[in-house]
Amino acid sequence: MQKNHISKTAKIYPNNYIGENVEIGDNTICYPGNFLENCKIGSNCIIRSSTILDSTIKDGVFVGPNAHIRNESVIENNVRIGNFVEVKKSIIKEGSKVAHLTYIGDAEIGKGCNIGCGVICCNYDGVNKHRTIIKDNVFVGSNVNLIAPIVIEENSFIAAGSTITKDVEKNTFAIARARQENKPKR
Numbered sequence: 001m002q003k004n005h006i007s008k009t010a011k012i013y014p015n016n017y018i019g020e021n022v023e024i025g026d027n028t029i030c031y032p033g034n035f036l037e038n039c040k041i042g043s044n045c046i047i048r049s050s051t052i053l054d055s056t057i058k059d060g061v062f063v064g065p066n067a068h069i070r071n072e073s074v075i076e077n078n079v080r081i082g083n084f085v086e087v088k089k090s091i092i093k094e095g096s097k098v099a100h101l102t103y104i105g106d107a108e109i110g111k112g113c114n115i116g117c118g119v120i121c122c123n124y125d126g127v128n129k130h131r132t133i134i135k136d137n138v139f140v141g142s143n144v145n146l147i148a149p150i151v152i153e154e155n156s157f158i159a160a161g162s163t164i165t166k167d168v169e170k171n172t173f174a175i176a177r178a179r180q181e182n183k184p185k186r
Helices: none
Strands: 022-024 035-037 039-041 051-053 068-070 085-088 102-105 107-109 120-122 132-134 145-147 150-152
Touching (some): 022 035, 035 039, 039 051, 102 107
Parallel strands (some): 022 039, 051 068, 068 085, 085 102, 102 120
């Protein structure tokens, strides 16, 4: 059995499951309802009703409620992982936000990115897993599908409702959706 290390200044509320090999840093708050196992959580974090498995959360990170971080993910300093976000085998770099209802799988998200509601990294083609790379300072609008393998370069903007199948160049506005048509009901 591996030992846990929980800082004396961390605040752990009731109804948290803390399994083996868990580290929790200074001044971190774990509100009720978390499931933590084989993970390292840094200092000054807030964790709300979430699952963190086999991953590293660095300092100043806000997670939840109802987030799921798993399989060797690394969440760097001052990142926001919101409600109903799943992160699998991914790196999310400093200052980025993944607000809610999003799947980040087999991906690397750069610094200072904003990932909108309902964004999906479509990483599995039925046979193989592929990587999604999003460079620094990218804005991804709501309800976007990112079909991997794909690279979104720095300072780009992805329009809401787009399905992106090709790489996006630096400083580019990408939009990939059909034009709206209104037709009479039959």
